[in-house]
Amino acid sequence: MGRRRPPSRDTGPEIALTIGAIGARGDGIADTADGRVFVPLTVPGDRVRARLGPPTGEGRRGEVLEWLERGGGRGEPACRHFGRCGGCALQHVAATDYLAWKREQVSGALARAGFGRDWSPEVKTTPPGGRRRASFNIIRRGGVVLAGFSERLSHRLVDVLDCPVLAPELVALLPALRRHLAAVLPDGGSAEAVVTRLEGGVDLLLIGPPRLDLPARLALADLAGAADLGRLSWQPDARTPPEPVAARRPLGIRFGGVAVAPPPGGFLQASAEGEAALVGAVLGGLRVAPGAVADLFAGCGTFSLPLAQTGWRVHAVEGNGPALAALARVAPGVPGLSTELRDLARQPLETSELARFSAVVLDPPRAGAVAQAAALASSSVPLVVMVSCNPATFARDARLLAGGGYRLEAALAVDQFLWSGHVELVAAFRRG
Ligand SMILES: C[S@@+](CC[C@H](N)C(=O)[O-])C[C@H]1O[C@@H](n2cnc3c(N)ncnc32)[C@H](O)[C@@H]1O
Structure with a gap:
C-alpha cells in the first residue's frame, strides 16, 4: 500500500480512481463523472492515484502513480516481462476471475x-507453453540485436528472455536470432520472424529486411543450421511472396489424419x-x-x-x-x-x-x-x-x-x- 512509482514525464491531471471492472482489452475500468478511464494492470476493487492521458474516443488512459488500496482477485504474474511486454494483459488477475x-x-x-x-x-x-506459433519483432540498434515483442502501447521492443506462453522450442530460437541477424539487419533495421512449430521442426519466415546480400544469405543459412530449423524463408515485405533460404526437412501438420504441408508462415x-x-x-x-x-x-x-x-x-x-x-x-x-x-x-x-x-x-x-x-x-x-x-x-x-x-x-x-x-x-x- 502507498508504494509510489517514479513520477511520469507526462503531465496530465492526477486523480484518485476506483476500478469497477476489467474492459475488453484487459485494462481496469474506472467510471468517472468525466467518462471512462482505462488503467492497465489493475483489478476490480483497486483504488489508485493515476495520471490521466489525453481523451480518446473511448475514454482516457490512466497510469498508476500510487496504489491506495488493493482489490481482491489479484494473481501472481507468471512472467518476468509482464507489465512491460505487450503480449499479455491479464497475468495479474487471479485464475478464477x-x-x-x-x-x-x-x-x-x-x-x-x-x-x-x-x-x-x-x-x-x-x-502454458502450448503456443506453437508466434511473431517476433527484431531490431538492430548500434550493433545490438533485440528480439521479442512490442511493449504495451509502444513500438519499443521487449528483448524477451523467456515466455511462459510459447512452446519452449520457439523461445529457444531467440538467442540464435539475436546472434545471426546481426549480420543480416543493417543498423537501425528491423524485421519480423514468424515462427511455427510443425511436425518435422520449426518453420521460420523472416519478413524484412528489404534486401539480402550474399553475406546476409549465408548468415541466414547459418541460422537455419544453428537453430536446427526445418525451413527458413525470407520475404522483403508482406506483399512479396516468400523465397526459400533453407529447406532442411519436410514440414507438415496432420488434420483429421491427413498430412498437409502449410506454406511458409501460413496460418x-x-x-x-x-x-x-x-x-x-x-x-x-x-x-x-x-x-x-x-x-x-x-x-x-x-x-x-x-x-x-x-x-x-x-x-x-x-x-x-x-x-x-x-x-x-x-x-x-x-x-x-x-x-x-x-x-x-x-x-x-x-x-x-x-x-x-x-x-x-x-x-x-x-x-x-x-x-x-x-x-x-x-x-x-x-x-x-x-x-x-x-x-x-x-x-x-x-x-x-x-x-x-x-x-x-x-x-x-x-x-x-x-x-x-x-x-x-x-x-x-x-x-x-
Ligand atoms: C482465422 S483464419 C482460419 C483458417 C482456418 N479455418 C483454420 O482454422 O486454420 C482465417 C482465414 O481466412 C482467410 N481470409 C482472410 N480474409 C479472407 C477473405 N477476404 N476471403 C477469404 N479468405 C480470407 C485467411 O487467409 C485465413 O486462412
Whole structure:
C-alpha cells in the first residue's frame, strides 16, 4: 500500500480512481463523472492515484502513480516481462476471475448479438507453453540485436528472455536470432520472424529486411543450421511472396489424419490444444447425418479435413492462395473434398450458391465476415457454425444470423491466447 512509482514525464491531471471492472482489452475500468478511464494492470476493487492521458474516443488512459488500496482477485504474474511486454494483459488477475473474464467476453458478445444474457459458455483452457506459433519483432540498434515483442502501447521492443506462453522450442530460437541477424539487419533495421512449430521442426519466415546480400544469405543459412530449423524463408515485405533460404526437412501438420504441408508462415490455430477444442466444437455443432458442408475461410484445412473424415462432402473456400494450394494438394486423396480460391469479403457465397449445403462452417479473420453473414441470413442453410477470434465482429455478424432466423444452439469459449485480452469462440446456430 502507498508504494509510489517514479513520477511520469507526462503531465496530465492526477486523480484518485476506483476500478469497477476489467474492459475488453484487459485494462481496469474506472467510471468517472468525466467518462471512462482505462488503467492497465489493475483489478476490480483497486483504488489508485493515476495520471490521466489525453481523451480518446473511448475514454482516457490512466497510469498508476500510487496504489491506495488493493482489490481482491489479484494473481501472481507468471512472467518476468509482464507489465512491460505487450503480449499479455491479464497475468495479474487471479485464475478464477481470469476465466470468468474470458467467459464474460463471449457471453457479452452473445448477448450483443441478440441471444439473451443467459449464455454462460464453458471455457476450454490451454496450457502454458502450448503456443506453437508466434511473431517476433527484431531490431538492430548500434550493433545490438533485440528480439521479442512490442511493449504495451509502444513500438519499443521487449528483448524477451523467456515466455511462459510459447512452446519452449520457439523461445529457444531467440538467442540464435539475436546472434545471426546481426549480420543480416543493417543498423537501425528491423524485421519480423514468424515462427511455427510443425511436425518435422520449426518453420521460420523472416519478413524484412528489404534486401539480402550474399553475406546476409549465408548468415541466414547459418541460422537455419544453428537453430536446427526445418525451413527458413525470407520475404522483403508482406506483399512479396516468400523465397526459400533453407529447406532442411519436410514440414507438415496432420488434420483429421491427413498430412498437409502449410506454406511458409501460413496460418494455423495458435495451439494444438486450442485446435482440438475448436475442431471438437465444430464437429459437435454439426451432429446430424453428414451431407454437403461449406468450410469458409478454410485456411489449409483445420476443419475441412476432420469434417471430410467424418463423412461430410466438404467445399473449402479460402482467399489465401498458398494456404488453399496446401489443402488442394491433398484433396485428390480425400473423398468429397473440393477447394475454391475466393475473396469472401468481396465475393461471399450468395444465397443461391448456399442452397446446396446442409451446413456452413465459417472462421473469418479478426475483421469478421459481415458480407458472408448477410448472405447466410437470407439463405436456407439449416446449420451454421461460426468460429471467431474477435467477440466484437462476431457479435455484429451473429446479429445478422439472428435477424435471419437462426437460433443459437451451443457456444464454447476457447482460451488459446493465454493471458492476453483475446478469446476464441465457437457458436452453433440452427435455422427455425
Ligand atoms: C482465422 S483464419 C482460419 C483458417 C482456418 N479455418 C483454420 O482454422 O486454420 C482465417 C482465414 O481466412 C482467410 N481470409 C482472410 N480474409 C479472407 C477473405 N477476404 N476471403 C477469404 N479468405 C480470407 C485467411 O487467409 C485465413 O486462412
